[in-house]
Amino acid sequence: MAAHLQSYLAELRSHLDLAPEASADVVRELEAHVEDAILDLEAGGLPADAAADRAIDRLGRPRALARQYVQAYTTTSWHDAAMAAAAFLLVGALYATHLWPWPPAVAGVAVVVVAVTLVGLWQGRPTWFYAWAGLALTLLSFCGYFAFVLLDGSADAIGQAHFRPVQMLGFGGGVLYFPLALSILASCIRAASRRDWLDASLMLTPSVPVAVWLFVLHQNGGIRDGSVVVPEADSALAATFLSMAVAAAIFVRLRSRTMKLATMLAASVFVVIAVSSAYDPDLTFSSLTGRSVLLLALLFSPALVEKLGVPTLKPR
Amino acid sequence: MRNLAQLLKGNTDILILSLLSIEPMYGYQMIKELDRRSEGLLKLGEGTLYPALHRLEGAGKIKSRWRKTPGGQERRYYSITQSGERQLHEQSSAWERFSSAVNLIVRPT
Numbered sequence: 001m002a003a004h005l006q007s008y009l010a011e012l013r014s015h016l017d018l019a020p021e022a023s024a025d026v027v028r029e030l031e032a033h034v035e036d037a038i039l040d041l042e043a044g045g046l047p048a049d050a051a052a053d054r055a056i057d058r059l060g061r062p063r064a065l066a067r068q069y070v071q072a073y074t075t076t077s078w079h080d081a082a083m084a085a086a087a088f089l090l091v092g093a094l095y096a097t098h099l100w101p102w103p104p105a106v107a108g109v110a111v112v113v114v115a116v117t118l119v120g121l122w123q124g125r126p127t128w129f130y131a132w133a134g135l136a137l138t139l140l141s142f143c144g145y146f147a148f149v150l151l152d153g154s155a156d157a158i159g160q161a162h163f164r165p166v167q168m169l170g171f172g173g174g175v176l177y178f179p180l181a182l183s184i185l186a187s188c189i190r191a192a193s194r195r196d197w198l199d200a201s202l203m204l205t206p207s208v209p210v211a212v213w214l215f216v217l218h219q220n221g222g223i224r225d226g227s228v229v230v231p232e233a234d235s236a237l238a239a240t241f242l243s244m245a246v247a248a249a250i251f252v253r254l255r256s257r258t259m260k261l262a263t264m265l266a267a268s269v270f271v272v273i274a275v276s277s278a279y280d281p282d283l284t285f286s287s288l289t290g291r292s293v294l295l296l297a298l299l300f301s302p303a304l305v306e307k308l309g310v311p312t313l314k315p316r
Numbered sequence: 317m318r319n320l321a322q323l324l325k326g327n328t329d330i331l332i333l334s335l336l337s338i339e340p341m342y343g344y345q346m347i348k349e350l351d352r353r354s355e356g357l358l359k360l361g362e363g364t365l366y367p368a369l370h371r372l373e374g375a376g377k378i379k380s381r382w383r384k385t386p387g388g389q390e391r392r393y394y395s396i397t398q399s400g401e402r403q404l405h406e407q408s409s410a411w412e413r414f415s416s417a418v419n420l421i422v423r424p425t
Contacts, residue, residue: 026366029343029392033362036344060363072367073374123399124376 005034008056015066017257018073019196026069030059074255076127081249083128087113087135088206088248092241095234101223110139130192131248134203137188138210140181145214147177149222193302198260200302202251205268208295209240212275240271268295328360328368329377330411333396333404336378342391343369369394377403 009027016023034055041051059065090109099105117136120129151174192200213233217223247267254260272292276283335346343365350358372378377400385391396404 025392026370029366030362032342032389032391033344033366035389040348058362060361065363068363068367069370072371124373124379124397126374126376 004052005031005056008059008062012062012066015063017066017070017255019198019257021194022073022196034059070255076252078253080127081252083126084131084252085245085249087116087128087131088241088245091135091206092238092245095241096238098234100234114139125195127252130199130203131206131252133188133192134206137185137203138206140185141207141210141214144177144181145218145223147174147181149218150174189302189305193305196257197302197305198257198264200305201264201299202248204299204302205244205248205264206241208298209237209244209271209275213237236275240275243267243270243274264299265296268292268299271295327411328364329372330404330407331358331360332365332368332372333377333400333407336394336396337401337404340393340395342385342393345391346394372400376400 009031012030013023013027016026018026034052037055037058038048038051041054042048046054090112094100094105094109113132113135117129117132120126120132123129150170154168154171154174188203189200192203213236214223216233244267247263251260251263251267254263269292272295273288276288276291331350332346335341335349341349343362347360347362347365350360369378369380373380373394376397378394378396380392380394382390382392
């Protein structure tokens, strides 16, 4: 009996194109169901082996059942795709209209992003949630930039022994910020990876162009002056977020995890090429390859988190 | 019987939500309860029930967590959410109106 059931479940699992945790949950639930069905059939007078065979037969063919599960788990709508794309379009519009230096515009977008993220969290993390959560996490990059500037300025003053107490506080705050921000980011990646590391990767995507943009502007005199020295930065970022909006919509609508992975890979390479061309036209092939590898390593880090056996949701 | 099976397929969601509005249940318990309450007329298959449960959970209409049954086994219990309650109310109202309309035609007074 046990061998028959395990053979059935193994075949079912082989056809389940779902995240490992989801597949494990499906198998575990069906196994429990068959146990209950066998007990009922045995109570009705059936011998153990016959009860097991009948309970397993009632499940139907493994491939057909797996197909229904995949459809149920990956059902998304054009509404979900539009919601995911809207996240990137909103931020892209900020750069396309050159409104990002205007505090009310930035504050308005930040409030919308955080509010929609919280709504998504309350609704149980629908498929579009990770696009908005990723944008909310870019606030960490912005705060990190200001913490870095604060740290830089305070360190200079402390180094020259011309500092005020508030600069010590600024230095301390700057030092404390980075481990705090990293732990928040790590927690978010772990939480997202529990369901599917692909969702966590989608969540990480907006942080990269924002971090690169901040770096390029800082190299060119800071956020205000840098945007004047590198005027094409706004257009490059707007185009990046537009392409990410398209990629996110496709990603959300796709059922196959392999195709989701392919979409993410293609979009990532495109973003690296597009952004590098805008900021660094003399970029060599080896530098471009290096940047692509770094980006892919970041985007696939949630897969490593999952492989290393991140504690998943376990029953009490 | 085929007609009943077809009707059952098209009304799985309202049946699941109705059961869960009574109390949290796990999958096998729902199949048994549905069979009992319908006096044996409605038999929901495993291949229909579990994918429907996961689809409803993905849509935020129900939620689940693993916990022990009174007998000590670990089972995945499902419970209805506020969004699910609203959908149940809407679908129940729609069903009442529909069945009244059909009865007016099929069994005219």
